Amino acid sequence: MPTTSFRPTRKALAALFAVAAIATTTAGVTASSSQAAGTRPVLKVPFPCQQTWRGNAWVGHDPALAIDFNQGSGDSDKGMPVKASASGTVLDVTISDAHGYGNRVLIGHGDGWRSFYAHLEDGSITVREGDHVTETTTIGKVGKSGQQEYSHLHYEQRLYNEVKPIRFGTSTWVDYGTEQLYTRTNC
Structure with missing residues (x-):
């Protein structure tokens, strides 16, 4: 060979x-x-202590890993306070009546982790870019800005700009494709 x-x-x-x-x-x-x-922060349900809200993480939601919160039906929860999920710095506040997210707030919690709140009621946002917030800070009120049919809070947890599966506390993961009840505890 x-x-x-x-x-x-x-x-x-x-x-x-x-x-x-x-x-x-x-x-x-x-x-x-x-x-x-870095480490994922402990993020809480974005409402006052001991309030229970219905969270809908439905199939086909855009983005898929977001959740919509309602306490009642229709506009019954319009004007209810929205709290920061954890301490952090307000990275962005956008006021918009255009179709889409409408009035919204983005909060940075460190190590690239962020929480995002959309469809806030017109004139209700109480924070500005650069503000420091705590988990007791009211950042706005539930609304239907962005030309939504009914009041609700659209909520996301992000790592930098990538939407991630939502977890509240240290163990409550959102079950996508279902509707669940969520209560802010350990207040």
């Missing part, structure tokens, strides 16, 4: 080193991104 020897060309060696350099750089970026995310 004839023996063949493999002798890499300069072009092949250059390509091999380029692939190795990219792999090393990518691995470093992935590791540092994951480290930057």
